[in-house]
Amino acid sequence: MAHAWLAPGRPIVTELIFVDTTILVSAHDLDAGENRAIAEHILRQLWDDESGVVSAFVLREFYEALTNGASPVPRRAARDLIDAYRVWPVATMEPADILAASEIEERHRLSFRDAMVIVAARKSRAAVLLSEQVQPARHITGLDVKNPFL
Numbered sequence: 001m002a003h004a005w006l007a008p009g010r011p012i013v014t015e016l017i018f019v020d021t022t023i024l025v026s027a028h029d030l031d032a033g034e035n036r037a038i039a040e041h042i043l044r045q046l047w048d049d050e051s052g053v054v055s056a057f058v059l060r061e062f063y064e065a066l067t068n069g070a071s072p073v074p075r076r077a078a079r080d081l082i083d084a085y086r087v088w089p090v091a092t093m094e095p096a097d098i099l100a101a102s103e104i105e106e107r108h109r110l111s112f113r114d115a116m117v118i119v120a121a122r123k124s125r126a127a128v129l130l131s132e133q134v135q136p137a138r139h140i141t142g143l144d145v146k147n148p149f150l
Contacts, residue, residue: 015126016053016127018054018091018117018124018130019053020058020132021062021065021133022131023131025062025066027042031070031071035149038148039148054089054091055123055124056093058117059085063079093116097120101118102115110134114133118145128145130146132149
């Protein structure tokens with residue numbers, strides 16, 4: 001696998017890794033092909049290492065994607081998945097975080113949504129943000145952003 005930072009046989013991850021919505025969706029999407037296999041491997045490793053982090057914002061998007069996508073899953077099944085991920089550290093957002101996201105949005109010319117994810121990742125003290133949406137290889141305010149599907 002080309003992702004040396006989460007490759008099989010790699011030592012246990014000690015840093016926290018924030019997982020964005022598309023990674024969660026891909027892992028549970030039967031039609032995601034190779035991205036599903038990659039996302040499943042990553043999530044399995046994060047579960048094993050206890051190093052995965054999400055935010056309430058990401059879990060909300062995940063629920064919406066599961067229940068409103070092209071092949072929606074039953075709401076009960078979506079709730080069960082949200083319930084499973086709530087054992088991970090979950091960043092919650094305060095008004096000050098929204099203001100910080102607005103500043104990041106403006107300074108780095110990102111979407112407000114992406115800025116909210118970055119603020120949540122920083123708030124959770126993650127070293128890495130795994131995202132298909134946030135531009136890869138951008139080092140924003142001490143956060144290493146990676147697209148695991150590239």
